[in-house]
Amino acid sequence: MRGVELSAALAARFGDKFLGLDPFPGLVGRVRFDPSVARALFEYLRDEQGFVHLTMVGGIDWVDHREVFYTLWSDRDRTYLQLSADLPADHPTIASAVPVWPGANAHEREAWDLVGIRFEGHPDLRRIFMPEGYEFHPLLRSFPIHEPEELEVKARSD
């Protein structure tokens, strides 16, 4: 079982910063980790576990906290792995994956734009879909979806 092996390896390497590996049908699993080891975890997974390809980066707004998730693909095992970390809602910051996977650039800009997660060390963390200077992060639950006038006015004032 790939998942069990990986779980043991991660636990040995990252100790209590590795919060567990949940089963996820069709994937190796869902690794929950502490955001403080993000960069080391990325490098470890890429270099030693063969997850060479970053498939997606996204964020979820759980109102009380935000979750950032990554999906990795291993060419060796032909399978996916999901990483997930909880970030505090008032300071959603995590290390950028761009130095590890250059392809993370656009993904992280998108996550910043839509969910408002800051990626430290990102070379060019600007909005990607929304106009520069836009006030909201649209995929947050606090987005005033029912007051379109407000959105329009604020967008125009930029």
Next chain:
Amino acid sequence: MAPMTLFSVADAIAAALLGLLGRLLPAGAAHAVTAPDVVLGLATVVFAAILLAASMLNTILLIWYERKLLGRFMDRRGAMHVGFAGLLQNFADGLKLFRKDTVRPREADSLGFWASPTAYMITSLLIFGVLPISTGWNDGSLPLTLLLALVIFSFAPLFIFLGAWASNNKYSLIGGMRSAAQMIAYEVPILLAVVAVVVLSGSFDLTTIVNEQRNYWFWAPLFLALIVFVAGMLAEMERIPFDLPEAEAELVEGWNTEYGGMLFAFFMLADYLRALVGSILVVLLFLGGWTWPSYVPSALTSFPLAGIVWFMVKTYLVFGLFVWVRAALPRVRTDQLLRLGWMRMVPLALLSIVLAAVVVAARCLPVLGCIPSIGG
């Protein structure tokens, strides 16, 4: 009786018109308006008007022809609703362009922006003044018509670059630079190919060149020169595969990106005028103009206006070849184009000059003396 030429027709029309006017005026004024100088002046204007009308009509017909032909190559129909088989579609388009507002970008240079399409149009029209379409057109008027035509033809990059520079747009600028580079590069092989023709015919006069082809058309001995000339003409006319200056995929519309309305129509028309000129030159230099080799039955070649009819048929066939190429080939890149021009076309043209010289030399040999040698 002198052979009827286009100018004599114009002269007769002018004389008739002025005579009519003279009858309406008092005697002194009538004498003044029917003076030979006045008649000659009006005749020139009428001549120019006829030329203008003929060339513009042909150009518009040419656009229709290309649209229909290209449509068939692409498995579609082309223009088909305005007029019979869409013949009047281009007039409708022209009317639409006439009615459109001409927008000049704020930062564009006014003089250059307006002057460039006008000058482009005028020079393109000017060439028709020297092209003999058939025996009765304007033959014998100038001794160096071929050179004159090519000189006027090569004004174009100047105006294109002027318009591109004046419209203050990066795409236009790149397009203009490409256009200048390409046209200058292809002037050389074109002229060299023409030199081959001149060597063979011994004249710079287009009428003489055509008349020299009574026995055999020049494309057979000068096939290489023909290829060089056609390729060069494609580049000069800025048609696919050499239409880099207005490569719409990367440069939007190239050097006429900023032009709209009537100014764009000028560019468009002038482009097709030049295409017409190119086809006509190919016919004149290589396909025997309005003549047929002597073994063609004379019934085919001696009906009234046969010269003009056959000439236009050949011209349209040559243009059809250009359309065919456009339908089948992608665009080349600037560096490839220039490399092709300098590295392939120029040597080929030089080779064809040598071939022409060999042919001329062979004609002088007594063994092959059946072909009359050329004077001069």
Next chain:
Amino acid sequence: MADSPARTGSPPLETTETERPSLWVVRPLATAAKQFAKSLWRPSTIVYPFERLEDPKFRSAVGVESGRPIGVGEIWDNYRGVHALNIQTCISCNLCAFSCPDVCIEMVTVPGGDPKHPKKCPEIDYGKCSFCGFCSDACPEGCLTMTTRYELSVHKRADMVYSPQKMYEVFQSKLPMNPIRVARPENEDAIRLDPPLCIGCFACSRDCPTNCITMVDIPKATPKPGEKPAKRIWKEPVINDSDCVRCGTCISVCPKDCLFWGSRE
């Protein structure tokens, strides 16, 4: 090319170039000329307002069998175009409006209902409609269907709104109707009653579009020996599952939330 692996079904090799340039540009020129010859008489375009692919005669003439196909020949009449509404059979169940993802259906009153419960039929705003067909899929009576008509251009934006009468006119014009009936799961949920909560208010049976709810007497409580039976007769709804179209109107009008979706068993 005739022995391309994909054609013969044999295990194919790496991707190979099937064509090589021969004599520079002769091959594409020849191909274009071939197409020119082929389309000289009949190019593949459809002269649209005069030839129409939905015309059966035309499309069978230019189908795959014709050798130079423009369409695939037989196309089944299931294009999702303008809606046709049969006002007569509409039961005002609201399902089309509920199902519309674009909220472009509004139920408007049409003449023919009783004053207390006016008959309501859908009015569709084609300015918003995305022609997904959810409404016609949802329609339990098959009275709202989609036709093959696709020409919708109008001069005024207000004309984009099709009233029930206008859709009825479409229905009467006998256009081919979308014959597709959506697959429905065998084991649909049904509406169930939570008896202790019911107050017998008749709201559900009054508003049921198919009249499949009947109120039946129930003994409220078994009288104790020697006690008089309760004077008031309690009623509660009984739902006829085979007539029910599962529109949920009863659930939404129930003042006590005592109706709910439950499995059939």
Next chain:
Amino acid sequence: MWINMGPQHPMTHGLWNLRVRVEGEVIRDVEPEMGFLHRGIEKISENRHYNEVITLMDRCCYVAGMSWEQLFIQASEQALKVTPPARAEYLRVLSAELQRIASHLMWYAAFVQDLGLMTPFLYGMRDRDLVLDLFQSYTGARMTYEYMRVGGVRNDAPHGFTDQCRKVLDWLLARFVEYDQLCLGSTIFRKRCDDLGVLKAPEAVAYGVTGPMLRSAGVRRDLRKDRPYSVYDQVEFDVPVTDTADVTGRYLVRMEEMRQSVRICRQCLDWLDRNPGPVLADHLPRWLGAPYAPVGREAYLLKRNYPTGLGFSMVEEPHGEAGAYVVNDGGEHPYRVKFRSPVLINIWAAKRYLPGYRIADIPPIMGSVDVCVGECDR
């Protein structure tokens, strides 16, 4: 000199902006800018029922609607714990492969036009229309199909459809020869496209590039083979690769993919002929089984425990690997839907594969990426 190529530019095939820094005609740096077509599909999905999101998927990528429907439906089926019947799966695979052919034909048309050759544009669009006709004949629409449902598909293919489909596939195979003649048979095409836009395998992997771009670099990776979803493990096909990593390689890969798609379609058609059956799962929750929004769903939730779950699905879309991540918190709507667009990443890698070439090379290179801005901006 910085040039804005876009948002209104013939090269873009959509609405995005490529800022190019050039020296003379040579590209030194590029900067793609997105967002001109952002419609907030992820946000809208959070406020729609699962089946209603499908209408958005068709509009997400307008040339590969079926693939995106399949993507979202697979993810939501995993999140909602629903299994579709086999016939529905085969119909989905058939649709997705027909879609791949249609999308690649669209790509072919647009790509060759970028090279200045307009004729194949018409050829490609003409033949794509046949595939769209097929779609129309069983889904009812030409581009916005709304065909798949959670738990199956909307309807079965009509009687006689499979024969019609086979004939069209035969016809298309014959046309592909003509396409190759027009492109590969032309010296100018080869001179333009060989060694152009080279993105070698290690860089392609690092940049997250997927799809034909990756396979043209020699990486044999195709989710249909590597991680077979739906019934791709039941059908026989091959993954074409080349190692040139250039525009010609991408052309070759896509052309062969179309042939392989024809092969898959034929197997699906044979299976469909032999195995009639239902196309929608039984025992669906009431509000999913119906094609319409639930009424009183809140009341339903009050009475029942509804499963929550996560759904993750990756699909080999014509442009590359598309992904969907659906979070079902037991509510009426998905709590969060995240899509991975292959095009966004493939465009992003332009920073790597464009510099060094010329302005005239931008259209063919970007054309070989197969840009679909609808899915890129979502």
